Every structure is written in structure tokens, then in C-alpha cells.
Amino acid sequence: MKKSIGQDENIWTSEWDDLTPVSEIQMWDYFGLRQWISKFTPRYGKTVEAGCGLGRYVLYFSRMGIDIEGVDFSGPIVDIMNRWSQENSFDAKFIKGNVLNLDYPDNSVSGYISLGVVEHFIEGPQKALEEAYRILRPGGVAIITTPNKSFNILFRDAKSAVKSIIKKIILYKKQDTPFFQYWYRPAKLSRYVRDAGFDVRTGRGADLQFVFCEIGNYTDRLIKEGTFGYRFSNKYENSFPASFGAQSLTISVKRAPEMHCFICGGLKAGEESLKTYAVPVCSDCEKTELSQYYKITYPTKYGGPYKINPSILASESRICDFCGTGYNTDPIFEDYGFSRNVCNDCLKENKINIKLCCESIKPVWRKRNAGLF
Ligand SMILES: [Zn+2]
Numbered sequence: 001m002k003k004s005i006g007q008d009e010n011i012w013t014s015e016w017d018d019l020t021p022v023s024e025i026q027m028w029d030y031f032g033l034r035q036w037i038s039k040f041t042p043r044y045g046k047t048v049e050a051g052c053g054l055g056r057y058v059l060y061f062s063r064m065g066i067d068i069e070g071v072d073f074s075g076p077i078v079d080i081m082n083r084w085s086q087e088n089s090f091d092a093k094f095i096k097g098n099v100l101n102l103d104y105p106d107n108s109v110s111g112y113i114s115l116g117v118v119e120h121f122i123e124g125p126q127k128a129l130e131e132a133y134r135i136l137r138p139g140g141v142a143i144i145t146t147p148n149k150s151f152n153i154l155f156r157d158a159k160s161a162v163k164s165i166i167k168k169i170i171l172y173k174k175q176d177t178p179f180f181q182y183w184y185r186p187a188k189l190s191r192y193v194r195d196a197g198f199d200v201r202t203g204r205g206a207d208l209q210f211v212f213c214e215i216g217n218y219t220d221r222l223i224k225e226g227t228f229g230y231r232f233s234n235k236y237e238n239s240f241p242a243s244f245g246a247q248s249l250t251i252s253v254k255r256a257p258e259m260h261c262f263i264c265g266g267l268k269a270g271e272e273s274l275k276t277y278a279v280p281v282c283s284d285c286e287k288t289e290l291s292q293y294y295k296i297t298y299p300t301k302y303g304g305p306y307k308i309n310p311s312i313l314a315s316e317s318r319i320c321d322f323c324g325t326g327y328n329t330d331p332i333f334e335d336y337g338f339s340r341n342v343c344n345d346c347l348k349e350n351k352i353n354i355k356l357c358c359e360s361i362k363p364v365w366r367k368r369n370a371g372l373f
């Protein structure tokens with residue numbers, strides 16, 4: 001059996017060594033998908049990010065008033081994150097835990113976020129997905145991503161297959177590299193998620209931008225405004241080529257005859273609502289403006305093209321588009337990655353933050369680089 005380092009606590013603790021919560025937040029859409037994650041994270045009940053690392057989404061969503069906890073199996077990271085978030089006045093909690101055996105009762109949470117975690121188990125993702133299903137309440141939403149076999153990875157695989165044939169021919173001994181992660185095509189990830197009991201509402205590839213970032217050796221070389229990579233990834237993120245993007249994504253619901261409504265949180269949404277909506281919506285909420293965003297036919301997308309490596313926005317005074325009061329932009333979150341002005345109070349209103357996440361995300365790519373900030 002291969003040695004596995006996918007679940008080695010020390011490796012994961014050192015993985016984050018040179019990074020800081022601020023640098024992780026400010027790289028923004030270096031890894032795409034914010035349009036999906038921010039739209040489908042439930043606004044009612046508790047959401048758990050399982051395998052949160054430096055927890056940028058935990059911190060981001062806590063500013064939207066979402067009840068969210070980050071779980072990670074690295075004790076030192078959890079301690080650092082709790083201290084850091086307290087010092088910086090975040091209402092966010094980090095817990096040491098194991099995604100295969102979470103410390104939450106059955107049917108107790110409304111959201112489960114897992115970004116690039118379940119592919120690290122050498123025995124496969126099944127146990128982690130079953131655990132997600134167990135803790136989610138009826139109507140709860142699971143947002144699960146893994147690396148995809150992007151066109152770059154497929155090409156690399158083909159190249160290394162040729163190389164290993166050549167090596168075998170000249171009697172090279174094949175090197176036994178330890179297991180770190182799997183790559184799942186979208187259909188394969190969807191199948192695993194469905195097997196755990198979920199109704200997979202969206203199963204697709206995404207994040208073309210990252211493929212060009214990878215090929216460009218993690219620099220902005222191939223994704224700068226005006227390059228082929230920039231035009232291509234902005235144009236095709238919502239169509240077929242995205243199935244060869246860098247990530248596989250599933251948005252899934254724990255289906256039941258009676259489910260919690262995504263819009264109001266009440267336990268009163270029926271299964272028939274899933275014919276029209278991506279998530280459970282009760283009959284009272286069908287008339288609301290917010291429910292329109294969750295129709296299956298409503299496209300989930302960024303509000304505009306990427307901004308590549310813009311300089312960090314220093315805190316400045318602005319007028320909130322929603323309440324008309326003056327406020328200062330956030331020193332860490334800048335403009336919260338939206339193309340509209342929003343004050344801290346309005347950001348906590350579901351009516352406003354859902355609208356922003358569905359219409360006005362301004363995707364920003366910044367180089368992932370410790371010490372830059
Ligand atoms: Zn409702």
C-alpha cells in the first residue's frame with residue numbers, strides 16, 4: 001500500500017506556514033467559485049466549513065452575519081485562527097475536529113462547505129460525505145469541491161504516461177511517490193455525493209482561470225487582461241469548456257418530504273419546490289424577490305470580468321448604496337469583493353447580501369504570496 005500524506009497533521013500545519021489569514025482573504029478569487037459558494041451558503045441555521053485551513057470563507061461569511069464555524073484537524077492552526085479572529089473582532093469560531101467524525105448531532109446544521117478536502121483520503125471520499133449527510137438537517141445544503149482533471153492535468157497525465165512507458169522500457173524503477181490527493185472529474189464527484197444520499201442539484205466543472213494560472217506557474221503571466229487565457233476563461237466559465245476547469249463542484253441538498261426553506265429557514269418547504277428551485281423554497285417565499293435567484297433557470301455567475309492583481313484598496317470613505325449612510329471600507333476585506341458600495345450593517349441583511357452575491361461579485365485575482373501584504 002502506498003504511504004499517504006493526505007491526512008498528515010504536520011504536513012497540513014506547515015502547508016499554511018508562510019501564509020496569513022489576511023493574505024488568504026486578499027487573494028480573493030485566486031481559486032474561483034465565490035459566485036457559487038456565496039450564493040448557496042444558507043443564511044439560516046449553522047454552517048460548517050469542514051477542513052477550513054486559514055478559514056477565509058469562515059471570516060468572510062461571518063461578516064455577512066452568517067452563523068459559521070470552521071473545523072480543521074490541525075490544532076496549531078485552530079489556535080492561531082481563534083486568537084487571530086478575536087484580536088481582529090471577528091464573530092467566527094474555529095474548532096479542532098475530524099471531518100470523518102464531526103462533533104455535531106444528526107440533522108443539526110444547515111450548511112456544509114468542503115473546499116478541496118475529500119480528495120485527500122486514500123480510501124476515498126465516501127466516509128466524509130456520509131458524515132456531511134448525517135449532520136445536515138432536511139433541506140440542508142452541501143457545497144463540495146475537489147480538484148478536477150482539468151485540460152492541463154489531463155495533458156500532464158498523458159505526458160507522464162508516456163514517460164513511465166519509456167522508463168519501463170529502459171528498466172527504470174518506478175518511483176513510489178506518497179499519495180496526496182485524487183482528481184475527480186465532475187461526474188465522478190457527483191456520483192460519490194449522490195451515493196452518500198444527497199440530491200445533487202449542480203454537478204459541474206469550474207474555474208478555468210486557475211488552469212491558466214497553473215500553466216503560467218502560478219503567476220499572472222497567462223491571465224493578465226488582454227491575454228488569451230483571460231479572454232477564454234472569462235468567456236467560457238459558464239459553458240462547456242468549464243467542465244475542464246481546475247475544480248469539480250457539487251451543490252447538493254439533503255432531500256426530505258419536509259425541508260427547511262432556504263429563503264426563510266422555516267421547516268415548511270416541500271419536495272415539489274425542487275422542480276423549480278435549486279434549493280428548497282416554501283410556498284410563502286415563492287413570491288419574494290430573493291427566491292427568483294434560486295430558480296434552476298437563474299444563472300450563477302460573476303457580476304463582471306476578473307480584475308487581475310489590482311493594488312490593495314486602502315480604507316476610504318464611501319456612501320452605502322443601500323442605506324445612504326457614510327462608512328469606511330474595510331482594511332482587510334476592502335470592498336468585500338463587490339462592485340457596489342455596502343456598509344457593514346447592510347452587509348448583514350440577507351436581502352442585500354444575497355442580491356450582491358448573485359448580481360455584483362467583482363472577481364479579483366491576486367497572486368498567492370506570503371509577505372506580499
Ligand atoms: Zn420560506
Ligand SMILES: [Zn+2]
Nearest residue numbers: 320323343346
Ligand atoms: Zn448601508
